[in-house]
Amino acid sequence: MPQFKPFKGIRPVKEIAGFFSTKSVDNYSEEELVQEVTQNLDSFLHIIKPTWEESSLETDEKHKKVSHNLQEFLKTSKSDLDKPSFYIYQLTKPSKEQVRGIVGLVHMKDYEAGKIKKHEETLTKRVNLFANYLSNIHFHAEPVLLTYPHNQRIDLLMDVEMKRLPVAAFKDKQENQHQLWQVENRLNLQQIKDSIEKYETLYIADGHHRMESSLVYSQKMMEEIKGATDSDHYNYTMAMLVSDKELIIRDYNRLLKDLNEHDSTEFLNKLSEKFDIAERGENPFFPSKKHNLGLYLDGKFYSLFVKKENLTVQGLSELDTYLFEELVLKPILNIQDSRVDDRIDFIRGTGDLNGIKNIKAKVDAGKFRAGFFFYPVASHDLEKIADLGLKMPPKSTYIEPKPLSGLTIFQLKE
Structure with a gap:
């Protein structure tokens, strides 16, 4: 004790x-x-x-x-x-x-x-x-x-x-x-x-x-x-x-400077192999629950739901930031280490639509190509990761x- x-x-x-x-x-x-x-x-x-x-x-x-x-x-x-x-x-x-x-x-x-x-x-x-x-x-x-x-x-x-x-x-x-x-x-x-x-x-x-x-x-x-x-x-x-x-616990989100030479259609097609995707139009939204990610690309918002067959790693599969790294960053964008790659940036969320609007504003300004946003990590998932001796990806939470x-x-x- x-x-x-x-x-x-x-x-x-x-x-x-x-x-x-x-x-x-x-x-x-x-x-x-x-x-x-x-x-x-x-x-x-x-x-x-x-x-x-x-x-x-x-x-x-x-x-x-x-x-x-x-x-x-x-x-x-x-x-x-x-x-x-x-x-x-x-x-x-x-x-x-x-x-x-x-x-x-x-x-x-x-x-x-x-x-x-x-x-x-x-x-x-x-x-x-x-x-x-x-x-x-x-x-x-x-x-x-x-x-x-x-x-x-x-x-x-x-x-x-x-x-x-x-x-x-x-x-x-x-x-x-x-x-x-x-x-x-x-x-x-x-x-x-x-x-x-x-x-x-x-x-x-x-x-x-x-x-x-x-x-x-x-x-x-x-x-x-x-x-x-x-x-x-x-x-x-x-x-x-x-x-x-x-x-x-607030969300911590991601901004991408490029799509690894994919055009928007190719990028969405590759995402659809791992996620069920619903276009949400021009209106910002906040993810509804764990395993629901948000994407802002070309002036439109998309709601992404992780397909269940991709939830295979005990503990870490509870973290949307981990799933994002394994299903999006590494295989599609060839960003193997988000801690050092300058093609990705991190932006602190606010737990509400204000943080999503901040992502939209930065992408619309032209410095970034797309933005991903997440539902906040639950405290019991944080404890589970620690109990299993595992580590979260960088910038998974703002506490x-x-x-x-x-x-x-x-x-x-x-």
Whole structure:
């Protein structure tokens, strides 16, 4: 059973929580980064600014400056250091969609032993870059997103805590409402801990590279530090656990730059060998269910239903992105590796017609020849893929919530 542990979180005080907490730095353009640090003096980005600013410092020196910046922040009246706590986070979108989760610590040994399961491969270079970053800054500012099969008892425990006033509550520029509750009562902590630790398995929903980097960092610390034990801080990583019932999973779609020298009629004929095809005209539509793919080509929409005889691979045949790779990309378009082929592009969906209209607009603009779109992957299929030890094709899902950076911080060195 995976461990789940409270921790002494570092938080911005309530008055600046909305200014301090940010999106992940990867989600900002260079121009946006400059604008944010110029206009918002309380932003968490000021702490990690050395990582992207131009200077003569070596990479390790820049990272150590980040660690120094956090220690300086801790000395100010703008920070709080909590007693051991869990945290309940809730996101409320302008559409009124809500999702909540519990933030705590999970142990790297559980991940290494397969008790925390993954569904994506990681890139070694990216893993090592972040592991090196951790070995210099020694803190986590953003949790890995994990999911678990829905449990009513955990819901009730969160309901009780959320009746109290949050320690942070604010809206971001997109009008998303963010709220955070601190759980510090010993009995309540134990009840949450016991409820989570009854699970045999937790699943990574988002943050595969951060989890793998944390393992590399943990192993390095265990080798370097004399007298190191499994209970030391650097063997844990911060995680947000969200029920698979509440997890928001959006579609992730594809744009094609060419049809591999096929004309439209030839392409549709080849598709008809694997799919039942219905022309839908000029009106956008959203796929009705799993195994119903959408195509936009030459100003028209087509609804494609996978023929049952093509559903032959256990687990992976539940994924329309896998079927698309095996039935369309590889045999018809000769795109053998979608991760590196520049003839294909990925476009994030919205879970509704707005995402489909975005595909239409890009194809109509002439840069792309066609667009394919999918019904979102179900959370139970994500779990099934992980249980079978299989991996999804790249960009199969867009999962929310996207944890904020700096809302809670976990120090890896006591």
